Amino acid sequence: IERAGKNIKFTDAVEVLFSFAKRIFEISQEAEMVIADYRKLGEGILKIHTTRVLAKCYLHEILNGFRKSHPKIKIVLKAGNSQEAVGGVLNFESDIAIAGRIPYDKKLFAVPFFTDQVVLVSSIHNDLYKRKRINLKALTGKPIIIREDGSGLRNFTLELFKKKGVSPEFIMELGNDDAIKKAVEHGIGLSFMTYSMVREEAERGILGVIEISN
Numbered sequence: 001i002e003r004a005g006k007n008i009k010f011t012d013a014v015e016v017l018f019s020f021a022k023r024i025f026e027i028s029q030e031a032e033m034v035i036a037d038y039r040k041l042g043e044g045i046l047k048i049h050t051t052r053v054l055a056k057c058y059l060h061e062i063l064n065g066f067r068k069s070h071p072k073i074k075i076v077l078k079a080g081n082s083q084e085a086v087g088g089v090l091n092f093e094s095d096i097a098i099a100g101r102i103p104y105d106k107k108l109f110a111v112p113f114f115t116d117q118v119v120l121v122s123s124i125h126n127d128l129y130k131r132k133r134i135n136l137k138a139l140t141g142k143p144i145i146i147r148e149d150g151s152g153l154r155n156f157t158l159e160l161f162k163k164k165g166v167s168p169e170f171i172m173e174l175g176n177d178d179a180i181k182k183a184v185e186h187g188i189g190l191s192f193m194t195y196s197m198v199r200e201e202a203e204r205g206i207l208g209v210i211e212i213s214n
Contacts, residue, residue, distance in 0.1 A: 043072040043073060044072075044073055044074070045073070045074045045075075045076060046073055046074070046075050046076070046095055046096075047076045047078070047088075047093070047094040047095045047096075048075065048076070048077050048078070048094060048095065048096055048097075048098065049078045049079075049080065049084070049085040049086075049088035049089065049093070049094035049096075049097045049098075049099075050077065050078070050079055050085055050097065050098040050099065051079060051080065051081055051082055051085060051098070051099055051100055051151075051152065052079045052080070052081070052176075052177065053100075053153075053177060053194055053196070053197055054079075054098055054099075055077065055079040056177075056197075057194075057196040057197065058114070058196070059077070059098070063075060063077070078094065080150075081147070081148060081150040081151040081152070081175065082099035082100040082101075082150060082151060082152035082155075083099075083149070083150025083151070084150060085097040085098065085099040086099055086105065086108065089108060090105055090107065090108070098113060099152060100151070100152020100153060100155070100156070101152050101155065101156060116194045116195065116196055117194065117195040117196075118153070118156060118192050118193070118194055118195070119192070119193065119194075119195050119198065119209045119210075120139075120190060120191075120192055120209070120210040120211075120212055121181070121184050121190065121191050121192070121193050121198050121202075121207050121208065121209060121210075122184060122190045122207070122208045122209075122210055123184060123185060123186065123187040123207070123208060124205060124206070124207065124208045125187060126187065126190070126208060128142070128190070128210055129208035129210055131210075132210065132211060133210070133211040133212075133213055134210060134211075134212065134213065135212070135213050136160070136161075136164045136166050136212055136213075137164070137166055139161075139166055139168045139190070140166055140167055140168060141167070141168065141169055142168050142169065142189075142190060143168070143169050143171040143172075143188065143189035143190065144157075144168040144169065144170050144171065144189055144190055144191065145170075145171065145172045145173075145174060145180055145183055145184065145188065145189040145190065145191040146158075146170050146172070146173055146174075146191070147173070147174065147175065147180070148173055148174065148175035149173075151175070153192060153193065153194070156192065157192045160192075171188070171189050172188065172189060177193065177197050180193065181193075181197075181198065181201060181207060184207060185201075185206060185207060190210075195209070
């Protein structure tokens with residue numbers, strides 16, 4: 001501080017120190033608000049939009065653990081395909097989305113959550129299954145059952161064929177995993193599905209899993 005006659009003025013160093021003190025005070029206030037928000041986490045409603053596959057195969061364990069940590073939070077779970085799940089967040093209908101790999105809107109913040117193996121499924125009587133391991137080009141002209149528009153599996157399948165330059169025959173579009181498995185079982189076509197959805201049928205010898213070579 002400098003004295004100029006009867007007046008007192010701050011030196012440049014004090015001005016800098018004051019600006020830092022002001023920022024520290026503002027940060028402290030923000031920290032208090034964040035802590036208050038965390039305390040509120042003890043109750044409320046959490047709206048989750050996910051896919052039918054995830055809801056059936058994975059989320060029960062995750063949600064069970066969450067409920068044990070936050071027993072007063074009510075969970076509202078809605079299942080559809082990946083595009084519908086993401087759309088629920090964009091439309092402010094859901095708080096979070098747990099979805100498959102699809103192109104995401106730039107407005108969303110997405111982080112990898114877990115991985116699942118995608119396998120080619122066929123009837124156990126299919127000639128390709130008897131070979132056990134095939135090159136993707138062997139599917140050229142073969143009947144493929146694909147998921148509905150907006151599905152992460154559909155997006156994966158189309159990207160895979162495009163990348164490898166393979167042109168199968170898409171004979172059917174279904175939005176239900178059980179319906180796809182039944183169609184495959186009866187030899188109508190082949191389909192790419194997550195292994196978690198077909199593990200039981202594969203182990204029981206109802207469906208065949210064909211390995212794809214690079």
